[in-house]
Amino acid sequence: MTTASRFIARMLKNSTPSIGRHSLKLLPRVSSIYGTRFNSTSQPDPDRETGILKTYQVTKADARPVVSEHHEISFDDKKVLIPWEEGKTSYYQHLWLRDHCQCPACRHPETKQRLVNTFDIPRNIKPAGVEGSEAGLKLTWKDGHESVFPWDWLHLHSYAPRLERYLSPQFHLWGSEIENNPPEVNYEEVMASNDGVALWVAKIYKYGFCYVSGVPVTPQATKSLIERIAFIRETHYGGFWDFTADLEKKDMAYTNLALGVHTDTTYFTDPAGLQMFHLLEHSDGSGGQSILVDGFRAAKILREEDPQAYKTLSNVRIPAHASGNPDSSIQPFAPFPVLNHHPSNGELVQIRWNNDDRATMDRWDDLEDVEKFYDAARAWNDILRRQGTEYWEQLRPGRALIFDNWRVLHGRSAFSGKRRLCGGYVNMDDYKSRLRTLCSTRERLLKSL
């Protein structure tokens, strides 16, 4: 142990008598000694306010770091070690710390972008001094530069070990019973304030879909409604669509045929995130009922009933294409599986399923995978078509439907007569950005970066 670290340990002990387990009990929960709980800021936190949304993304949140009084902070030529009261010790390399300096000279205070020149940092950089205080860990570098890392920031971004408390997303998985109480918000509310939009996107996040009632039955009002979340995504179908069954675009969506449940745009590397449908008119005919299926619930069932099928659909990559229009042939940069998982936490994040848009599958790792794939696809299809899975509803003018195309599958029954539908897509990243900024605090977001 170095003299400096002994000093730090002593200093921590002396100047902050409340860092131990014993003294923690004396403190209110929200006032951790070093740093602040992310949800204890003075601004109201809509996550809590609405009670709808506990987490909205792969989250790094709610750390309440307390530096242990029983062990000492130390540093050597390569790293700083911080022992936490919870019994773990984090390891931070000096090079990493210098590169992540949070000061205004190293990170632009407005744009939040990195200013430090990473490549000017000597590979074997070492601080001249290390000290702890209420504000955090202060490192003084040999050129005089100072870096202060708040304790909660250090805990949140600890990489060895990783200390983030991962909270599973609070999804409400539903079956056909959702017809009794489908999520809905009001058009006026959404148009009037960001609180209305916050409620809306929180419901979309939780349920994977939401209705908006009281929408004026015009394309213009529908377009403005979508734009409350984000700009509309342009595709080969255009931006905002307003269409009838005329095969203007060479896709079965532009016919009156029945469409089995699917997700849209499996042929994009980045499939459409949200999709809105607003029925403007259906006259001189019948049919055209809409069906929604909660794909995350269906996947959960598949995993329980047939783990092998779940594995197959998570691994076998399916090529997809959109080539009906003579001037285009859209394909993702690589084929993707049906079930796509987050690389670090394993959570299911995206379903890509459109059997009609599947291209020729002529790349197999193993010959047995061919049969395995057809078996798995059949098991999946059976779950999607079960009675308790399907939620049928007739769209009607004035009631727009929006859903998460990475989670909820949609389809419709065949119809007759004139049916005019409008709507559009929103990118997943833009919708999630809106969700994050409306349903969290700026402080919490910036700390998580």
Ligand SMILES: [Fe+2]
């Ligand atoms: Fe579709």
Ligand SMILES: [Zn+2]
């Ligand atoms: Zn700096």
